[in-house]
Amino acid sequence: xxxxxxxxxxxxxxxxxxxxxxxxxxxxxxxxxxxxxxxxxxxxxxxxxxxxxxxxxxxxxxxxxxxxxxxxxxxxxxxxxxxxxxxxxxxxxxxxxxxxxxxxxxxxxxxxxxxxxxxxxxxxxxxxxxxxxxxxxxxxxxxxxxxxxxxxxxxxxxxxxxxxxxxxxxxxxxxxxxxxxxxxxxxxxxxxxxxxxxxxxxxxxxxxxxxxxxxxxxxxxxxxxxxxxxxxxxxxxxxxxxxxxxxxxxxxxxxxxxxxxxxxxxxxxxxxxxxxxxxxxxxxxxxxxxxxxxxxxxxxxxxxxxxxxxxxxxxxxxxxxx
Ligand SMILES: Cc1ncc(COP(=O)(O)O)c(C=O)c1O
Numbered sequence: 001x002x003x004x005x006x007x008x009x010x011x012x013x014x015x016x017x018x019x020x021x022x023x024x025x026x027x028x029x030x031x032x033x034x035x036x037x038x039x040x041x042x043x044x045x046x047x048x049x050x051x052x053x054x055x056x057x058x059x060x061x062x063x064x065x066x067x068x069x070x071x072x073x074x075x076x077x078x079x080x081x082x083x084x085x086x087x088x089x090x091x092x093x094x095x096x097x098x099x100x101x102x103x104x105x106x107x108x109x110x111x112x113x114x115x116x117x118x119x120x121x122x123x124x125x126x127x128x129x130x131x132x133x134x135x136x137x138x139x140x141x142x143x144x145x146x147x148x149x150x151x152x153x154x155x156x157x158x159x160x161x162x163x164x165x166x167x168x169x170x171x172x173x174x175x176x177x178x179x180x181x182x183x184x185x186x187x188x189x190x191x192x193x194x195x196x197x198x199x200x201x202x203x204x205x206x207x208x209x210x211x212x213x214x215x216x217x218x219x220x221x222x223x224x225x226x227x228x229x230x231x232x233x234x235x236x237x238x239x240x241x242x243x244x245x246x247x248x249x250x251x252x253x254x255x256x257x258x259x260x261x262x263x264x265x266x267x268x269x270x271x272x273x274x275x276x277x278x279x280x281x282x283x284x285x286x287x288x289x290x291x292x293x294x295x296x297x298x299x300x301x302x303x304x305x306x307x308x309x310x311x312x313x314x315x316x317x318x319x320x321x322x
Contacts, residue, residue, distance in 0.1 A: 001157075001160055001161070001164070001195075001198060001232040001234055002232055002233040003053075003157055003160075003161055003232065004053055004056070004154055004157055004231075005056045005057075005060065006052040006056045006158075007053075007055055007056045007059070007087075008052065009040065009041060009048070009051075009086055010039045010040050010041070010048045010049055010052055011039055011040040011044075012039070012049075012165060013165045013168070013169050014036050014038050014039055014165075015034075015035045015038065016032050016033070016034050016035070016166070016169060016170065016174075016304065017032065017033050017035060018030070018031070018032050019031040019032065019033055019271075019272050019274075019305075021271040021272055022267070022268065022271045025267075025271055026289065026292050026293070027299075028292035028293075028297055028298065028299060028301075029177075029178075029292065029297050029298060029299060029301035029302060029303045030301075030302050030303070031303050031305065032174070032176070032302070032303070032304045032305070033272075033274065033304070033305050033306075033307050034166065034304055034305070034306045034307060035307055036048075036049070036162075036306055036307055036308050036309060037275075037281075037308065037309040037310070037311065039309070041082040041083055041086065042078060042079065042081070042082035042109060042113055043075075043078065043079070043082075043109070043309065043311065043312050044309045045075045045079055045308055045309020045310060046075075046159075046188050046306070046308035046309060047075060047076045047079040047080065047149075047150055047309075048083070049158035049159065049162060050150035050151075050154075050155035050156075050158045050159075051079060051080060051083040051150060051155075052158060053154045053155060053157055053158050054146050054150055054154055054155055055083050055084075055087055055089075057144075057154050058087075058089070058144035058146075059087065061144060062142060063089065063142050063143060063144035064089060064090060064141055064142045064143075065084075065089055065090035065091065065092065065136050065141040065142060065143040065144070066080060066083075066084050066089050066090075066091050066092075066143070066144050066145075066146055067091075067092045067093075067094070067129060067132050067133055067136060067143050067144070067145050067146065068080045068091075068093055068094070068129075068145070068146040068147070068148070068150070069093065069094035069095065069096075069120075069125045069128070069129045070093070070094075070096070070148060070149070071095070071096050071254070071255060071279075072095050072096060072097060072100065072106075072107055073106045073107065073279060073312075073316050074093070075106060075280075075309055075310050075312065075313070076148070076149050076150055077095065077106065077115070078106040078109045078110055078113065078312060080093065080115075080146060080150075081093060081109070081110050081113035081114065081115035082109075082113050084113075084114075084115070085113050085114050090116075090136075090141055091113075091114065092116045092117075092118060092132050092136065092143075093110050093116070093117055093118070094119075094120060094125055094128045094129045094132060095107065095110075095117055095118070095119055095120065096120050096125055097119060097120060097121070099117075099119050104315055104316045105312050105313045105314075105315045105316030106312045106313060106316070107316075109312055118132055125148070129145065147185075148185050149184060149185025149186075150185075150187055151185040151186050151187030151188075151190070151224065152187070152224075153224070153227050153228045154231075155187045156186075156187040156188075156190040156191040156194070156224055156225070156228040157191060157228060157231065157232060158191060159187065159188050159189075159190070159191020159192045159194075159195060160191045160192075160194040160195035160198070160228060160232060161191075161195070162192070162195065163191075163192060163194075163195025163196055163198075163199050163200060164195060164199060166200075166304070167199050167200060174302065176200070176203050176302050176303070176304045177202070177203065177204060177300075177301040177302050177303065178203065178204045178205075178206055178297065178301060178303045178304070179192055179196065179204070179205050179206065179303075179304050179305075179306060180206050180208060180284065180287075180288045180303055180304070180306070181206075181207060181208065181284055181305065181306035181308055182208055182210050182280035182281055182283060182284035182308055183207030183208060183209055183210070183212075183217060183221070183245060183284075184209070184210050184211055184212065184254075184280065185220075186217065186220045186221045186224050187224065188207075188308060189205070189207040189217075189221045189225075189243070189245070190221045190224035190228055190238075191225075191228060192205045192207075193205045193221060193225045193238055193242075193243060194225050194228050194229050194232065194234065194238065197225075197229075197234075197236060197238065197242075198229075198234055198236075204244055205244055206244045206245070206246070207221065207243070207244065207245045207246075208245075208246055208249055208283065208284040208287040208288065209245060209246065209247040209249070209250055210249075210250065210254060210279065210280050210283045210284065211250060211253065211254035212247065212250075213247050214245050214247040215240075217243075217245050217247065218240040218241075218243040218245050219240050221238075221240075221243045221245065222238050222239055222240040222242070225238035225243070226238050246287065246291075248287065248290075249283055249284070249286060249287030249290065250283070251283065254279070255278075255279045257278040257279075257282070257320055257321075260283075260286040260287075260290070261278050261283055261286055262278075262282075262320070262321065263286070264276065264283075264285050264286035264289060265277075265278065265282045265314075265321065267289070268285060274307070275311045275314065276307065276310070276311075277309070277310030277311050277312075277313045277314055278313060278314065278317045278320075278321070279310060279313050280308060280309075280310045281307055281308055281309070281310050284305075285305060288303070288305060
């Protein structure tokens with residue numbers, strides 16, 4: 001694949017660790033975890049990989065400010081703020097809703113990392129991001145707009161490259177039958193689907209939705225994967241029917257923590273000393289555990305869970321976790 005230029009601030013390759021105590025507890029497939037929660041910058045997570053490519057593009061375009069947006073506890077915004085600080089860029093993050101009474105978790109970190117926070121209040125996030133872009137441009141700050149989740153062809157390329165990383169790390173992909181991970185804006189999912197189609201065609205790439213209905217997620221991932229494959233010079237497309245996804249574990253909705261997430265966070269913490277978060281990885285890991293308990297993933301499977309980070313949000317949910 002013809003990867004675009006990238007900066008180098010992520011700790012790569014991230015380790016692949018077995019989860020022997022959890023595998024034995026569940027009596028199902030052999031489980032491994034890809035520690036993309038340890039990608040560095042200010043707390044790790046999947047966005048660091050994407051930002052290596054996105055900020056290389058920003059720098060090539062002579063930007064001096066980056067603008068992005070997300071939910072109040074957006075890990076993407078926090079890592080964008082960190083990467084911008086590292087690069088000496090100004091950073092504005094547009095967060096959905098009203099300013100909270102108490103600043104905590106990722107929002108606190110956005111502030112510590114020097115990002116300006118703009119709250120959307122009643123307006124749409126896209127409209128506010130565009131307005132901020134125009135304002136920064138008029139002020140002569142040479143802004144660069146990063147879409148929600150960093151999920152465009154440049155950002156998704158990072159996850160196609162991450163499959164190459166797993167292939168290099170394990171020799172032959174370690175015979176992984178499945179990749180499982182949290183999917184939302186689709187960049188991680190699209191990149192992994194493209195990388196696997198090119199390099200590990202026997203591995204099934206199962207995205208567990210944390211918010212989107214399954215048909216919308218499949219359509220979005222197929223579109224982005226097809227565009228990313230073309231961007232990387234790969235000779236294939238990805239159809240919605242090829243995109244493996246489930247929305248059975250969205251539960252109460254985006255960022256709503258229920259019993260499944262709460263139990264999963266404790267299970268993984270106490271059996272393996274690994275922390276997952278209430279919004280993304282706890283939901284996805286809980287979904288994967290349920291698929292194992294229901295026999296959809298079996299003893300003969302070898303499953304790699306991509307830990308995409310998010311632990312900073314744990315502190316914003318402290319009241320609901322204890
Ligand atoms: C911790 C974590 N996991 C997974 C995701 C989903 O990744 P994507 O937006 O590429 O679907 C995000 C996105 O914000 C995230 O912060």
